[in-house]
Amino acid sequence: MESLPVPSVQSMVAAEGGAHVPPRYIRPRDEAVATDGETEIPVIDFQRLQLGHDEEMARLDRACQDWGFFQLINHSVPEDVVDGMKANARGFFELPAETKKQFAQERGQLDGYGQLFVVSEDQKLDWADILFLNTLPVQNRNFRFWPNQLAKFRSALDKYSAAVKSIVDFLLVTVANNLGVDPEVIANKCGTDGIQAVRMNYYPPCVQADKVIGFSPHSDSDLLTLVLQVNEVDGLQIKRNETWFPVRPLEGAFIVNVGDILQIFTNGRYKSAEHRAVVDMKKERLSIAAFHSPSVHAVIGPLKEMVAHEHEAVYRSIGHDEFMKLFFSSKLEGKSFLDRMKKL
Ligand SMILES: O=C(O)CCC(=O)C(=O)O
Numbered sequence: 001m002e003s004l005p006v007p008s009v010q011s012m013v014a015a016e017g018g019a020h021v022p023p024r025y026i027r028p029r030d031e032a033v034a035t036d037g038e039t040e041i042p043v044i045d046f047q048r049l050q051l052g053h054d055e056e057m058a059r060l061d062r063a064c065q066d067w068g069f070f071q072l073i074n075h076s077v078p079e080d081v082v083d084g085m086k087a088n089a090r091g092f093f094e095l096p097a098e099t100k101k102q103f104a105q106e107r108g109q110l111d112g113y114g115q116l117f118v119v120s121e122d123q124k125l126d127w128a129d130i131l132f133l134n135t136l137p138v139q140n141r142n143f144r145f146w147p148n149q150l151a152k153f154r155s156a157l158d159k160y161s162a163a164v165k166s167i168v169d170f171l172l173v174t175v176a177n178n179l180g181v182d183p184e185v186i187a188n189k190c191g192t193d194g195i196q197a198v199r200m201n202y203y204p205p206c207v208q209a210d211k212v213i214g215f216s217p218h219s220d221s222d223l224l225t226l227v228l229q230v231n232e233v234d235g236l237q238i239k240r241n242e243t244w245f246p247v248r249p250l251e252g253a254f255i256v257n258v259g260d261i262l263q264i265f266t267n268g269r270y271k272s273a274e275h276r277a278v279v280d281m282k283k284e285r286l287s288i289a290a291f292h293s294p295s296v297h298a299v300i301g302p303l304k305e306m307v308a309h310e311h312e313a314v315y316r317s318i319g320h321d322e323f324m325k326l327f328f329s330s331k332l333e334g335k336s337f338l339d340r341m342k343k344l
């Protein structure tokens with residue numbers, strides 16, 4: 001199978017000492033950036049949700065409406081599971097370039113090492129390398145892309161992905177309760193073959209950090225994403241009212257994004273979060289995102305419970321496989337993809 005003709009940013013930086021940034025990576029950045037974003041971004045306490053605190057549930061509901069984004073503290077993923085995943089993600093990007101090449105994505109496939117959303121030869125590129133792996137349903141796992149050079153990679157990813165899935169399952173029940181929808185309705189969309197994928201992002205330092213983008217502005221296409229920042233270097237930003245807010249993850253917290261499918265399910269009541277990543281001049285940055293979507297057999301469209309008689313459905317309903325084809329064939333351009341799901 002042919003692999004994608006996209007060079008690894010990491011090997012490019014290693015080869016040149018980062019002195020030269022190829023034009024294909026130079027990107028304009030002119031929007032306003034807030035300086036005090038971290039104080040405004042909602043923080044949700046997982047333990048309080050589990051204890052059924054009404055106030056915390058209401059705060060979650062507001063966070064999903066206003067920001068589509070929050071930090072989740074006091075969650076139940078054990079520290080050793082988080083640390084094991086961080087160590088193995090780092091371990092992957094530290095493998096020799098020749099070894100990483102064995103895991104290069106193949107054309108038309110998502111799994112593997114490379115970049116996502118490369119839809120044309122002349123498209124501008126992100127200053128980042130990724131390792132993308134499908135984790136659920138199990139038949140979606142393509143172990144050819146799971147680096148067996150790292151003895152503990154597989155068990156670390158197994159434990160981590162199972163732990164974050166149980167958090168997302170609980171959040172989705174709480175979300176349904178907040179919406180006044182039977183939690184079974186969302187659970188049935190996921191069924192026994194709900195999709196989970198994990199994406200490890202590596203952003204090398206860049207001498208012209210203000211001229212490149214680590215991750216193009218986008219919203220995630222799924223229901224809920226849990227993001228873990230691996231090292232101390234910040235870079236994630238979230239857009240609200242035309243301003244980018246830098247995110248400073250709280251110690252031990254997950255960053256949670258509402259994805260496009262949850263926006264569509266709720267007929268727009270909840271908003272998926274537009275976000276991007278910027279890079280540092282001197283330090284590398286790593287993050288791990290875990291995406292959670294319904295079964296491939298589910299219909300993606302507004303839940304009928306969310307379309308009251310007086311409201312019209314804002315979005316079309318299409319099969320999940322068709323939805324994914326549409327998403328991955330679109331360039332990452334903020335939230336423009338969702339417009340393609342709007343009813344005409
Ligand atoms: O690097 C980050 O913090 C964000 C990554 C992200 O948005 C993604 O993987 O979808």
Ligand SMILES: [Fe+2]
Pocket residue numbers: 218219220275289
């Ligand atoms: Fe994202």
